[in-house]
Amino acid sequence: MKQRSDFTSWQKQAQTYTEQTLIRLLPPASQLPAPLIEAMHYVMLDGGKRLRPMLVLAAAELGNAITEAVDYALAAVECIHIYSLVHDDMPEMDNDSLRHGKAACHIQYTPATALLVGDALQSMAFSLLSQPTSLAATRQLHMIQTLAQAAGCNGMAGGQAIDLAHVGLSLNQTELECMHQLKTSALIRAAVTLGGLCCQDINQQALTALDNYATHLGLAFQVIDDVLDYEQDSHILGKTAGKDAQANKPTYVSLMGLTTARQYAENLVQKAIDALAGFDQRAVHLRSLAQFVVARNH
Amino acid sequence: MKQRSDFTSWQKQAQTYTEQTLIRLLPPASQLPAPLIEAMHYVMLDGGKRLRPMLVLAAAELGNAITEAVDYALAAVECIHIYSLVHDDMPEMDNDSLRHGKAACHIQYTPATALLVGDALQSMAFSLLSQPTSLAATRQLHMIQTLAQAAGCNGMAGGQAIDLAHVGLSLNQTELECMHQLKTSALIRAAVTLGGLCCQDINQQALTALDNYATHLGLAFQVIDDVLDYEQDSHILGKTAGKDAQANKPTYVSLMGLTTARQYAENLVQKAIDALAGFDQRAVHLRSLAQFVVARNH
Numbered sequence: 130m131k132q133r134s135d136f137t138s139w140q141k142q143a144q145t146y147t148e149q150t151l152i153r154l155l156p157p158a159s160q161l162p163a164p165l166i167e168a169m170h171y172v173m174l175d176g177g178k179r180l181r182p183m184l185v186l187a188a189a190e191l192g193n194a195i196t197e198a199v200d201y202a203l204a205a206v207e208c209i210h211i212y213s214l215v216h217d218d219m220p221e222m223d224n225d226s227l228r229h230g231k232a233a234c235h236i237q238y239t240p241a242t243a244l245l246v247g248d249a250l251q252s253m254a255f256s257l258l259s260q261p262t263s264l265a266a267t268r269q270l271h272m273i274q275t276l277a278q279a280a281g282c283n284g285m286a287g288g289q290a291i292d293l294a295h296v297g298l299s300l301n302q303t304e305l306e307c308m309h310q311l312k313t314s315a316l317i318r319a320a321v322t323l324g325g326l327c328c329q330d331i332n333q334q335a336l337t338a339l340d341n342y343a344t345h346l347g348l349a350f351q352v353i354d355d356v357l358d359y360e361q362d363s364h365i366l367g368k369t370a371g372k373d374a375q376a377n378k379p380t381y382v383s384l385m386g387l388t389t390a391r392q393y394a395e396n397l398v399q400k401a402i403d404a405l406a407g408f409d410q411r412a413v414h415l416r417s418l419a420q421f422v423v424a425r426n427h
Numbered sequence: 428m429k430q431r432s433d434f435t436s437w438q439k440q441a442q443t444y445t446e447q448t449l450i451r452l453l454p455p456a457s458q459l460p461a462p463l464i465e466a467m468h469y470v471m472l473d474g475g476k477r478l479r480p481m482l483v484l485a486a487a488e489l490g491n492a493i494t495e496a497v498d499y500a501l502a503a504v505e506c507i508h509i510y511s512l513v514h515d516d517m518p519e520m521d522n523d524s525l526r527h528g529k530a531a532c533h534i535q536y537t538p539a540t541a542l543l544v545g546d547a548l549q550s551m552a553f554s555l556l557s558q559p560t561s562l563a564a565t566r567q568l569h570m571i572q573t574l575a576q577a578a579g580c581n582g583m584a585g586g587q588a589i590d591l592a593h594v595g596l597s598l599n600q601t602e603l604e605c606m607h608q609l610k611t612s613a614l615i616r617a618a619v620t621l622g623g624l625c626c627q628d629i630n631q632q633a634l635t636a637l638d639n640y641a642t643h644l645g646l647a648f649q650v651i652d653d654v655l656d657y658e659q660d661s662h663i664l665g666k667t668a669g670k671d672a673q674a675n676k677p678t679y680v681s682l683m684g685l686t687t688a689r690q691y692a693e694n695l696v697q698k699a700i701d702a703l704a705g706f707d708q709r710a711v712h713l714r715s716l717a718q719f720v721v722a723r724n725h
Contacts, residue, residue: 156580165580165588216546221538240519241591244542245584248514248549252579255553259571266564273557273571281550282454282463286543290463293539 136417140183147182147203148174154204154257168238168246169253172211176229178425180350180418181206181320187414188324188339192331198264202272202323205254209280210316212250215243217289251280264327272326279319288312300379306348313354314347321346321415334407341404342415349397350422355380356390357425391423398423434715438481445480445501446472452502452555466536466544467551470509474527476723478648478716479504479618485712486622486637490629496562500570500621503552507578508614510548513541515587549578562625570624577617586610598677604646611652612645619644619713632705639702640713647695648720653678654688655723689721696721 151173160166182203189199218225218233219240226236235243258273278284288311300308321343325331359382381390401419405412449471458464480501487497516523516531517538524534533541556571576582586609598606619641623629657680679688699717703710 160580162580162585162588162592164592165585169580212546216542219542221542242588244514244517244519245588245591248510248545248578249580249584251546251549252575252582252584255571256575256579259568259575261565261568266568267559269568270557270559270564273553277550277554277557280546281554282458282460282467282547284550286547286550287460287463290460290540290543293543294460294462 136414136421139414139417140421143183143186144179146186147179147207150182150200150204151207154200155253164238164242165245165249168234168242169249171237172215172234172246173207173250176231177207177211179207180422181210181316183418184317184320184343184415185324185327187412187418188321189327190414191325191335191339191408191411192328194324194327195262195264195329197260198262198269198272198327199324201257201260201262202327203320205257205276206316206320206323208250208254208257209276209285209319212247212254213280213285213289213316215250216247219243222289222293254280264329268326272323275319275322275326279315284311284315284319285313288315295379298379300384302384305379305381305384309348309351310344313351314344317347317350318343338404338407342401342419345397345401345404346419346422349394349401349419352381352390352394352397353423353425355382356387356394358382359387394423434712434719437712437715438719441481441484442477444484445477445505448480448498448502449505452498453551462536462540463543463547466532466540467547469535470513470526470532470544471505471548474529475505475509477505478720479508479614481716482615482618482641482713483622483625485710485716486619487625488712489623489633489637489706489709490626492622492625493560493562493627495558496560496567496570496625497622499555499558499560500625501618503555503574504614504618504621506548506552506555507574507583507617510545510552511578511583511587511614513548514545517541520587520591552578562627566624570621573617573620573624577613582609582613582617583611586613593677596677598682600682603677603679603682607646607649608642611649612642615645615648616641636702636705640699640717643695643699643702644717644720647692647699647717650679650688650692650695651721651723653680654685654692656680657685692721 155170155173156166158166158170185199185203185206214228215234217223218228219235226233228234231237233243234246254276255273258269258276262269280286282290288308291308292312295308318340321339322336325336325339358380381393385393398419402416405415453468453471454464456464456468483497483501483504512526513532515521516526517533524531526532529535531541532544552574553571556567556574560567578584580588586606589606590610593606616638619637620634623634623637656678679691683691696717700714703713
């Protein structure tokens with residue numbers, strides 16, 4: 130119980146820190162062009178679980194991290210995540226009108242603005258990661274390479290394309306997992322790796338263990354997303370529920386049933402935690418975040 | 428006449444080199460997800476003037492450039508340029524069906540695919556620029572920062588947003604130039620700077636002169652684009668002509684008339700060439716490219 134409440138307090142702190150960092154790093158609201166900057170603030174601030182920034186922060190606890198690099202990393206990862214949501218919600222993709230409990234960007238503004246907001250947020254991510262810091266420049270290039278790969282056709286955008294191509298078609302578990310490895314896990318893995326790369330005292334073995342953790346966590350996250358999408362109503366979820374099933378998209382629930390899907394997610398989280406065995410107390414928040422992923426209700 | 432034909436031959440060589448470099452650096456056509464990768468090949472290959480890659484190549488002639496860095500730079504700049512065209516042509520933006528003499532991406536494929544193709548090409552640009560090369564890592568970070576700024580809300584995406592916000596409204600010349608500095612010049616300037624940064628023997632003074640050249644050239648390019656859009660038919664232009672006037676967008680022609688606009692472009696090109704005065708024969712192709720920009724008919 131004590132540990133749980135410690136984590137809740139850390140999580141709150143991490144979310145507040147993320148919000149403040151994003152406010153500081155976004156272009157000021159007064160800057161032109163007004164509608165674009167305003168919409169960037171609208172989608173980036175005051176919403177979301179901030180799971181990926183929390184993963185950056187937790188992984189950055191593993192050894193002597195450079196604070197400014199951590200700040201850029203958590204903001205960059207969140208820029209990529211939010212840009213993908215803005216574009217996914219657009220009429221030609223999922224056509225979703227609700228996101229983080231408020232109107233989706235293309236509804237609040239226009240589809241053209243949503244398109245540009247997503248584009249500008251992706252550029253912003255790479256602008257942040259290429260700011261000078263006291264981290265080695267080669268390390269920063271490694272971070273940029275990691276995030277660019279996770280976002281592109283071998284990562285998130287590729288996963289989206291597979292998802293699109295399979296609406297109304299059945300996928301077996303291997304195919305479904307391949308899609309989610311790209312669509313969701315790639316960015317979760319990048320968040321964890323970026324946090325690790327901000328640490329001056331991290332070695333390749335630790336980075337491999339981190340990646341093993343993140344791969345299992347990323348998959349667990351998607352399984353639980355499918356479970357929640359099936360179980361919950363839109364009010365708690367903060368987005369339109371049951372959309373995937375309505376769209377006849379393959380999900381873990383449609384593939385293996387509700388109970389087995391939830392059990393599968395719990396097994397994956399255990400494997401994620403097992404991958405951290407070589408770390409001591411420094412990995413406490415990474416472990417708690419893994420438990421949080423299966424316990425969450427939105 | 429001799430000089431002109433030398434340039435024509437250099438230009439052909441540069442275009443072939445660009446095409447071959449893009450083929451080599453794009454994900455192989457056999458790679459999954461098939462529709463996304465195929466569409467990336469469709470939009471990136473066999474089309475366009477390759478002005479920005481040519482600017483990278485010409486600026487890279489200024490002193491001891493690292494070839495692999497030049498290759499990544501010219502491909503990255505073209506990825507950003509092409510992604511912006513793919514997104515601009517979409518129904519919620521300019522709703523244009525013709526590009527480089529063939530069907531626009533959202534027509535040839537679907538709007539959802541066009542959205543993802545643009546997104547994936549932007550990621551690819553930053554993946555390329557963060558590949559290890561024998562250029563100093565700090566120099567590579569400078570290149571990434573330059574391109575990310577040119578693409579984002581303080582550059583191309585910002586210029587698009589201003590453009591969108593002013594359809595049907597009149598702009599004075601200062602406002603029109605501010606928009607084009609962001610929308611078009613920013614990426615042209617980035618192309619020239621990236622080419623310069625690939626040179627091991629370049630100093631800050633030379634980079635400033637290059638940027639001065641590129642700023643004037645970028646503006647001249649947009650003025651001539653407006654002139655061509657007004658004058659030409661779609662067949663030569665390879666895109667739908669007169670669209671800006673139809674859409675009641677402010678242009679240099681609507682602002683200052685055809686003859687004055689063309690004269691203004693010629694003055695800008697002369698200023699661009701003047702900025703190269705400190706360079707010797709090494710800048711020969713940068714000078715020819717500036718002349719090409721006003722002489723082109725598409």
